[in-house]
Structures are given as structure tokens and as C-alpha cells.
Amino acid sequence: MDFGMDATVEVSSIGPGDIAWSPSAERIADARISDFIDWLQATGRFEATSYQSLWDWSVTSPEEFWASMKDYFGVTMTGVGPVLATREMPFAHWFPGRRLNYVDMVLSHAQSSRPAIIDDSEPGGPGPRTVSWTELARQVTALANWLRARGVGEGDCVVGYLPNIAEAVIAFLATASVGATWSCCGQDYQPEAVVDRLGQLAPVVLVTADGYRFGGREVDRLAALPALQAGMPTLRQVLVVDRLHSGTSVPAGTTPWVEAVTGGGPAMTPAHVRFDHPLWVLFSSGTTGKPKGFVHGHGGVVLEHLKALALHLDLGPSDTYLWYTSPSWMVWNSLVSGLLVGATIVCYDGSPSYPTDDALWALTARHEVTVLGTSPAYLQACARAGRSPGTDHDLSRLRTIGATGSVVAPELHSWVADHVGRDVPLASVTGGTDVASGFAGFVPILPVRAGEISAPYLGVALDSWDADGRSLRDAVGELVVTQPMPSMPTRFWNDGDGARYRETYFESYPGVWRHGDWVTITERNTVIVHGRSDSTLNRNGIRFGTADIYRVVEELPEVEEALVIGAEQQNGEYWMPLFVALSDHAELDDALRGRIAGRIREAVSPRVVPDDVIVVRAIPHTRTGKKLEVPVKRILQGNDVSAVAEARSIDDPSLLETFARYAATRAANSPVHGA
Known part of the structure; x- marks a missing residue:
């Protein structure tokens, strides 16, 4: 069988389509x-x-x-x-x-002598720790028993608002083991965006952490808890993982994580569920409104x-x-x-x-x-x-x-x-x-x-x-x-x-x-x-919807309407400009730029603060009022206006020429983006 090939690769000569590794x-x-x-x-x-x-x-x-x-x-x-x-x-x-049950396949490795999980964080955090397969099975069993004792099982949803930590893995596995359905948002999401997603599920249990670390900063998330509880009124239990506060008391009405995973209880047999029984719900970016929940079995x-x-x-x-x-x-x-x-x-x-x-x-x-x-x-x-x-x-x-x-x-x-x-x-x-x-x-x-x-x-x-x-x-x-x-x-x-x-x-x-x-x-x-080929923003692999950005930017009195584009460039970079049509007498100065960036950072995520904010006369739409996100994206990637949209389908066709001129000027003046 000729499955592969050996080749001596001269690295400096690697070009598109050349063999880079064999x-x-x-x-x-x-x-x-x-x-x-x-x-x-x-x-x-x-x-x-x-x-x-x-x-x-x-x-x-x-x-x-x-x-x-x-x-x-x-x-x-x-x-x-x-x-x-x-x-x-x-x-x-x-x-x-x-x-x-998914968990059966995971715990089939429980006799391994290697660690199951290594948990690490930035300097100043808890530091590296390992979770053995035996300890993983014990904590999953303990939390599953805690959930069962509170009536959680098939038909229920357990959700997380957590950083990438071992407790998130354990919470997911325990949820799956009792036949409940899991979903989670990272703590870089603001509470409003979390409720837009997890609130759809009518969850009965929330597992959250008191905060996370990023770029040398500690970000407290306990203050977000009241908004999450208000937005998810079906919650019956809240578990709090201690990441920042070193054992200080948790908010009233919540349970410390360590209490739920202490001890083992009776041996756990994961609930055997239908092949297509909901394991988790993952969410779309919410480009055209409330994020879609993908149910996977x-x-x-x-x-x-x-x-x-x-x-x-x-x-x-x-x-x-x-x-x-x-x-x-x-x-x-x-x-x-x-x-x-x-x-x-x-x-x-x-x-x-x-x-x-x-x-x-x-x-x-x-x-x-x-x-x-x-x-x-x-x-x-x-x-x-x-x-x-x-x-x-x-x-x-x-x-x-x-x-x-x-x-x-x-x-x-x-x-x-x-x-x-x-x-x-x-x-x-x-x-x-x-x-x-x-x-x-x-x-x-x-x-x-x-x-x-x-x-x-x-x-x-x-x-x-x-x-x-x-x-x-x-x-x-x-x-x-x-x-x-x-x-x-x-x-x-x-x-x-x-x-x-x-x-x-x-x-x-x-x-x-x-x-x-x-x-x-x-x-x-x-x-x-x-x-x-659609308008989903996809910066550094994290997908966001344009609707989240429009919601917060267009609340500003100076902004009449906005259009955000995520455009992959020929050199592999990702450029994300925000075009704004301003209200009468408004000007795009440094103060307004800062307010726009701040609102996006606070209400959506720091990951989607735009690279540039650019004033345009108006935002183009289809005849039915839909913003022309995909055609503008393709124009910014160097495509001709005539190739991306038909003039008769646009409320003001001349607006696309504005974006074409901007793309041409940018390509001419920027060797990085205009390659």
C-alpha cells in the first residue's frame, strides 16, 4: 500500500501546495x-x-x-x-x-497509571495539579450522586459558566452519567451573552467559578451571579468553584464545589440512554438573532x-x-x-x-x-x-x-x-x-x-x-x-x-x-x-455572531447603524473592521472609538473588539432590509462589486462602491493586508 511518501524537505523552498511534511x-x-x-x-x-x-x-x-x-x-x-x-x-x-453512555467509554480507562487531567494556569494561579483516573472516577461518581439526590436526571439540563479547568470536565461527565444534558460558556462571555445561550435550556443546575485569569489579571465573576440567576429562573442549585478567593465563603443560597465532590457514595453506573439522547448542547454564534442550540447525542x-x-x-x-x-x-x-x-x-x-x-x-x-x-x-x-x-x-x-x-x-x-x-x-x-x-x-x-x-x-x-x-x-x-x-x-x-x-x-x-x-x-x-461563505465572525477560532455586536454598538446614541465584517486575508490574517453610520452631528473621535470598544469588551467579549472603526455614509441592505454582510466581506477580500451582488437586490447600490474604493486604497497602502 502506498499510503505515504518519504521526502527530504528543503524548508526554505516550501510554497503553496508543496509537501511540507511526509x-x-x-x-x-x-x-x-x-x-x-x-x-x-x-x-x-x-x-x-x-x-x-x-x-x-x-x-x-x-x-x-x-x-x-x-x-x-x-x-x-x-x-x-x-x-x-x-x-x-x-x-x-x-x-x-x-x-x-459517553461516560462508560471514558471510565473504561480508569485503571491507567498515567494522569487523566493536568490542570494548569497563569503565574499567580493555583498552579499545576494532576487528577488521576481513579480520582476522576471518584469525583464524577460523587457529583453524579449529588445531582441524583437532587432529582437531576434525563430531561434536565446542567450548565456551566467556567474557565477551562478540571472542574468543568468533571461537571460535564457527572451530568452525562445521570442522563442529563450539559452546556457551558467560558467566563470571557458577559452575563447577557450567557443568558442568551444557556437561558434557552431552562437549566436546573448552574456550575460556576468565582473567576478566571487572563493576561495577568484576575477577573471576578461572582458579581455576575445575580444576573445569571435572574436570567435563568429555573435554576434550583448553584455550585461555586473556588479559583480566586482561597476558601472565602460562597454567596448565600449556593453550594461550594468541594462539598458536592467530597466522598464517593454508592458505586455509579452511568445511565444507559438512547444512542441519540442529548449529551450536550453547543451554540452557534448568533449571527441572525438568538444563538441556535445544536443538540448532539x-x-x-x-x-x-x-x-x-x-x-x-x-x-x-x-x-x-x-x-x-x-x-x-x-x-x-x-x-x-x-x-x-x-x-x-x-x-x-x-x-x-x-x-x-x-x-x-x-x-x-x-x-x-x-x-x-x-x-x-x-x-x-x-x-x-x-x-x-x-x-x-x-x-x-x-x-x-x-x-x-x-x-x-x-x-x-x-x-x-x-x-x-x-x-x-x-x-x-x-x-x-x-x-x-x-x-x-x-x-x-x-x-x-x-x-x-x-x-x-x-x-x-x-x-x-x-x-x-x-x-x-x-x-x-x-x-x-x-x-x-x-x-x-x-x-x-x-x-x-x-x-x-x-x-x-x-x-x-x-x-x-x-x-x-x-x-x-x-x-x-x-x-x-x-x-x-456566511457572515459568522471567526477570530482565532472563536466564533461570534454579528448580532451580539450590533446590539451593543447600535445602542450608542452616536451610532445610527453598524456593519461588522470578519475577512480572511490572502496572507492568512484575519481582519475585522466595524463600519458605522453616525447620527446627525456625531463625530468619530478617540472618545467615541473608546466607548465603542469598551461596550463590545464589556457586553460581548474582549475577543471581538474590532481592528478598525470606519465611518461610512450608510449601511447597505437587501430590499427586504437585511444587511449585506457577505457581499461586503467578499468586496473587502478583493472581489469585484459586480461579482458579489446584483444591483437590483440592494437598497442603495452606490454604497458598495464605497467599500470597493476602501478595499482598493487599503490594498495599495498596506503590504501586510494587501498581499
Whole structure:
């Protein structure tokens, strides 16, 4: 089988499409996906001659492929029934009649001698601590018993307002073990944004921390508790994790975390629930209003994450897995699922760039991380700062760097090879909160090409289509998935008849998932992502909706209307300007700029403070009053006005010329952004 290729890479010559990394024969032999291929042949299920042949089988015979995932990983299910009742989308019905629990698969590793969780924080924080598999099982059992004693079970929701700490993982696992549904927001979200999301679920328990650390600052979050309780009146219990206040008393009517996890109680048997029983609810960015809640089932997440982490990221029980993330982002859920394959996961509360801009690399070295995940923006910042992590830190254990959240510029592969390690691939992944996983990404037995993603994931019938539903190669099209995936949402929260679900993904191409990304699939089956084809803001991998920003900016009396754009640039950077149409007699001075930035920072998140605030005469709309976010984004990326919108569909077509002139001027005057 010719799965990979050995090549001597001259780093300085790496250009777009060139091979930046190639697996050695030893790495191919040791890869978990190679073992899976051998197992398929030994059990008489399928004989793969290449990754392409394996992928073809996985998407043309999804019933056989996903049954093989269940059996290969030893996923225990009770009951009987087919793998897939129907392939028809939406709402394909996976493993009807089967029951399981996500937590069973996690705690199957409880005899491991390695840590389950390493928890660390910025200087001044609690410092590193480890949670053994035995202690993880004990605390999950104790908290599950605490929840059960208070009547929490199937049909209930438990929510978190937490930083990326071990307690967030334990709270999630305990919730899942009793059959309740979990959802969480990171503490960088302001209370109003939290209530917009978690309040939809009518939760009965809130797990919160008294605060978090970021960039050398302690951010107290106890003051947010009254607003959260007022916005979620269904709450019956509040647990408070002590991160900042060193044992001081918790607010009246709440329970200290340590009380809920002290002792073990009776042995816990996780509730066996339907394959599609709600495990968690992840939220969209809220671009067009209240954020959508994606409901994912236990079984779909177990199978999809085992496949993605073990076969694609090549993660296993001997690994230490760190992905810099927030509980607001689905990558946190993927990090936690490292426990499914028996890996040690690292939870980090803090900035990747404090106290120095290479803090994440220091963390990686300190804990001997083998698989590190981060954003392309962080890698670019390190490159611009002249950092050489492989020289400054002991990264000898680091095997793979994962990158997601935005487009990976080709030159980053050269930087990683030169300054991290030539044997360390930069593994780009594209996916979505919607499916809680990836569509395309790293394949450890295939080469990595600069600026490209190695291949579609197994079991993902990925394609690129034009507007008429024709498959494209070597041309930009819409990312579509033509066969169901087990981790597609079972439904949207509060979408009784599924109308919103259908409208979101299946309106453009009936029966086919349209994701909202512009992609090119090459003739060699690599994938190039060009950014969002919708208007979701996606800065450093954290997705936000434009509606959150409009809500706070347009409350200012000086601002008549606003338009925020997140535009991926050709050099891999992400530019986020805010255009404002001002009220009569208002001027954009430093004071107003500061108030705009302050309102966004306080009411939405510091992560979405715009790069620039620019005055325009008016904001363009469709004839039905919808802001032209996507057309303006494409203009700012260098597309002609005539190619992005029809004049007759716009309330004032001349406004688009204003943005075109601005884009041209900026490109001419800025070698960084105008490349």
C-alpha cells in the first residue's frame, strides 16, 4: 500500500501546495489508522489499498464503516437494531434501539497509571495539579450522586459558566452519567451573552467559578451571579468553584464545589440512554438573532470523536493532549474527548501569551505534551515575534501540532519546520460546532502540503458544489456533505418541527448538508478552505455572531447603524473592521472609538473588539432590509462589486462602491493586508 511518501524537505523552498511534511515508514507503521486497516482486513470487512480507497468505502458504505468503528473501539451498546435506519437527511436515524453512555467509554480507562487531567494556569494561579483516573472516577461518581439526590436526571439540563479547568470536565461527565444534558460558556462571555445561550435550556443546575485569569489579571465573576440567576429562573442549585478567593465563603443560597465532590457514595453506573439522547448542547454564534442550540447525542459523539482523535490525530493512551481553547468553543469538547482514547488532557486557564508571548510553548514543554492544538493566529504571532520554540524549549516529546479556527497560511509550515521541528507536522483541520467535529484534516499516513488540508475525514462524504449542485475540482465551491454523519445535530433546541434546522443546512441543496464554507477540493483530494461563505465572525477560532455586536454598538446614541465584517486575508490574517453610520452631528473621535470598544469588551467579549472603526455614509441592505454582510466581506477580500451582488437586490447600490474604493486604497497602502 502506498499510503505515504518519504521526502527530504528543503524548508526554505516550501510554497503553496508543496509537501511540507511526509510520514516516515516507522510513523506509518505505528499509526493507529494502519492498525485499523489491518484489523479490517483480518476481520474480512474491507481490504484497503490506499487512504483514498478506505475513504471511498467509508462514505459509500456508511453502515459497514460505522459498525466497524463501534467494534474496533469496543464501544459497548445494549439493545438491538440496525446501524442506520435511513440515509435520508436531515434527521438520519443512527443505531435505533441501541443504548450507551459517553461516560462508560471514558471510565473504561480508569485503571491507567498515567494522569487523566493536568490542570494548569497563569503565574499567580493555583498552579499545576494532576487528577488521576481513579480520582476522576471518584469525583464524577460523587457529583453524579449529588445531582441524583437532587432529582437531576434525563430531561434536565446542567450548565456551566467556567474557565477551562478540571472542574468543568468533571461537571460535564457527572451530568452525562445521570442522563442529563450539559452546556457551558467560558467566563470571557458577559452575563447577557450567557443568558442568551444557556437561558434557552431552562437549566436546573448552574456550575460556576468565582473567576478566571487572563493576561495577568484576575477577573471576578461572582458579581455576575445575580444576573445569571435572574436570567435563568429555573435554576434550583448553584455550585461555586473556588479559583480566586482561597476558601472565602460562597454567596448565600449556593453550594461550594468541594462539598458536592467530597466522598464517593454508592458505586455509579452511568445511565444507559438512547444512542441519540442529548449529551450536550453547543451554540452557534448568533449571527441572525438568538444563538441556535445544536443538540448532539451520546452515540454520535462517541463514534465521531473516537474516529477523529484516534485515527486522524493519532491520539492514544500514551499521549498528553493540549488544545488551547475555551469551554465556549467545540474544540473544548474535543479536548475532553481525549479521555475517550485514554489520553492525558491538559486544561489551561489563562492567556497563551502571558507572561511572555511563548507561554503556550513553555506549557507544552513543562507537561511534555505530545499533541498540541492552537490557532493559526497564535502561530503567526510567534513567527512575527521572532520566536523559535524548538530552540527555546524542550519540545522533544511534541509529535503533532493541530491548527483550526481559521485558514492556515502556507508560510506557517515553513516556520513550524524551521522553528519547532522538521519532524512535527502542522495538521490543519476544518469542521464545525454544528457537527462537533471535523470534515477534513490530518491523516498520519499521508503527506501534509502547505496551505492544504490532507484529506476529507473518514466517514465524511465531503464535496464542493457550485450553485447548481455540480461537483467541482480545483475550483471554489460550497462545502457540502452528501451522506449523514452520526454527529450531525439530532435537532436544534426549541425547533419543534425542524424548520430552522432544514432552513439552515438543507435549503440550498435539498437532502444535502451545506455548511457555509468556501472550499476547493483538488484533483489529489486535498482541501483548501477560503473562509466562511456566511457572515459568522471567526477570530482565532472563536466564533461570534454579528448580532451580539450590533446590539451593543447600535445602542450608542452616536451610532445610527453598524456593519461588522470578519475577512480572511490572502496572507492568512484575519481582519475585522466595524463600519458605522453616525447620527446627525456625531463625530468619530478617540472618545467615541473608546466607548465603542469598551461596550463590545464589556457586553460581548474582549475577543471581538474590532481592528478598525470606519465611518461610512450608510449601511447597505437587501430590499427586504437585511444587511449585506457577505457581499461586503467578499468586496473587502478583493472581489469585484459586480461579482458579489446584483444591483437590483440592494437598497442603495452606490454604497458598495464605497467599500470597493476602501478595499482598493487599503490594498495599495498596506503590504501586510494587501498581499
